[in-house]
Amino acid sequence: MDEEGITNLIPNSEIQQDQFNEDQRKEKVDQLKQSIQEKYPQSFVSQSDINDQIYLLTFPLEIHVGILTTQFEIEIDFQQLKIQILSYFTNNNGLILIQSKILRLSVSRYMLRLNNNLRVGSFFINPVFGQLGFNLQCNNSDQSFFKQNLYESEFISYLDILIMTAIHSLRFHFMRILFMINQINIKLFKVFENYMDKIRYQEESESKSKKIGESNMSWRKLPKDAEILLSRIKKVVKNDMHLEFSGKDYEELGPILQKQVTTDTKCLIQIKPVELNDLEVDKSFLISEGGFCNIYSKDIFYQFVREGQKQMQSQKRPLVIKTDKQPQGDKVKKEIEIVAKLSEVQTLDPKDLANNRLKYFKFSGCCPYIAQFYCVPERPDKVLMERYYHSSLDFFKAKQSEVLSLSTRIFIAHSIAMGLRYIHNYGIIHMDIKSANILISKTLMAKITDFGEAINKSKYSDKEKPGKTLPFCAPEIQQKLEANQYTFAYDIYSFGVLLFELLFDRFPIDFRRQNLKPLEEKLHKLTYAIRYDESVDKLLGPQVIMKYLGRMCLQCMQPDPALRPNIDKIVLVLKDCLTYLDKVY
């Protein structure tokens, strides 16, 4: 089909594209410019032509006196006979840009929901430069501009209605949006609200006498409970995070801390393969090679074994098989031991129940935040596992980091913290918390795995020597401690590094190879530095929560293990951040 054929298919092709010559086009644009200038005498209309077919008129209009000005942009395209009207948020420095991709993602999500209910146009973020704006919905009336015998006033009043309706939407949402993108904080939000209230009363009393105009100016407030959440986050992070909640706190917060995804499958389940030979694997099944273990994936035909009796149904599913690399290796044996411990149902002593904390936690042998393990008693040299769709967090993040929203990141961190709390409640220190040891399920739940380095506080073995993965390992690793000298705070340090990387997309410590020797020295002397600048880094996301999460990370990475945050407090802060994001974004 040739060009003419295509143009014929387009409706409105009765309007001929070459109906205006260059002079006429210029004159039409000039007239429009003058009319706009008359309509909005407070603003200055400037013209910049893109080419001799496309003209651009721009003029600022204040959305609210002294608070926000938006730049209106009318693009008149004589080639396509189209008019596009955009409005961009501006501040003293010009266009407001959202640089951080996390912030863009969060705000886009909000706008998507917002735009569903808007008829006059839609909010948008420019995906390249991050300008924030509003796209005014022009209907067919914009074609009237291109009619030969145009009644100028008809188009201008159409344009005016369009702009006024858009300003209404902008006014309703701009404070909330400015808040979301860190342009104003809660305090300023309140100040503006007061100020706008005053203006509203002025307008109302004016309009009473005139009986016209917009009388009920309103704007989208912050959800009430958002502030309560924020003040709780702030309170928890500010006050001695290393201390346990008080008994009274547990009474109040226990039910919140207790909530989790329910599961009734034990961390370790015994299975019986229909053919033991199925467990044999060779290189072709290898999916990953860890430091000490090989990880294979294979379809296995098996049955569950429960309380000694076989279940009737056999099933064939892809499972992961983990074996020691060295024949004399003991990582697999160790892993089975630890996971078996995590699967024990523990009944609390009455004296433990007097402990305000413990009564809120389950010791059921089931935890949805720990990877699912299977064992075959005949083959103690192999441990089997569920195969997780996204593999480990390091891979997942490398692939998805561009589209990973802050909520998802915090959701993942929260799952890890919940898993860690469960492990610690059982008296086990993981000793190797890092993104390669966190598996991610289809539903993006994090599952802690790799218990090959774990320390069981109630049963030390003699050859425990913790792994040493920089930058995750805590500085006490440099002190050559005995196994019984490590505390749960070792994992808290690693968790801090992990959370930091999830939030800020970089590691808090520079561990490039050339820095390795000096770094070890610094870790040893506890003079290591963390690459973090609150005033800059908090702006990568909603500043209120980034700020406190950032501080929590720093506290986790403290040199003194005794001063690192309590896991219950970490869980609560992450949970509150998630709820906050849900309510505000």
Ligand SMILES: Nc1ncnc2c1ncn2[C@@H]1O[C@H](COP(=O)(O)OP(=O)(O)OP(=O)(O)O)[C@@H](O)[C@H]1O
């Ligand atoms: N169940 C699973 N599903 C999907 N991928 C897995 C699974 N288990 C392990 N992997 C992948 O294999 C890698 C190594 O697993 P794992 O940490 O259990 O072995 P490891 O030899 O003890 O590791 P290392 O000694 O290097 O810490 C993981 O980081 C993950 O990418």
Ligand SMILES: [Mg+2]
């Ligand atoms: Mg590992």
